[in-house]
Amino acid sequence: MIPISLIRQYIFCPRIVYYNLLTNIKPIYPRQVSLGNEYHTLQDRLSKNRKFKKLNIKYDEFVLNKYIENKDLNICGIVDLAFLSKDEVTPIEFKFINTKKPSYSHILQLYAYGLLLSKKYEKNFNQAIISYSNNMKIFKININDKIKNDFLKVLKEIEKIVKNDILPNSSADQYKCSQCEYLNFCDDRF
């Protein structure tokens, strides 16, 4: 089953998918990753007592830090937080990043979580939320056909990498490679 975190990783560089799913390499993650994990733990703790008024969402209950998988879609992942109402599910992702607007890879990743939730709880899924750590900046994302189709394309490409079992080409530039935990294993890089 494909972890949803690899959707974002594939967009960053398809080789990360190969290293992650088809090798036993244990990468050494940069400090930013452990800071991100600590941030998630903190958000988990805070969310238990929050009222979420700022989000302006009507909901009956919420789920927190929940593992979900779907065998038909062949994806799995841990949802940070999701609001459930009678008819609808709205996922929210917390990101430890300062940014002015959501990246498309974050949007596709969030769509995948929403899709999982929608299948599990048999509810509609039309909207998702990303919360960035800079002053808890919040973005509401309306799910459209482009997001749905692009997600399916990425998923198919990831499945192709797994099926072919060949290190894919990468157009990652120096900036990307210099922050990548797999740099030591890409022999064609500086």
Ligand code: SF4
């Ligand atoms: S070092 Fe560069 S090419 Fe290799 S996996 Fe990382 S980003 Fe991709």
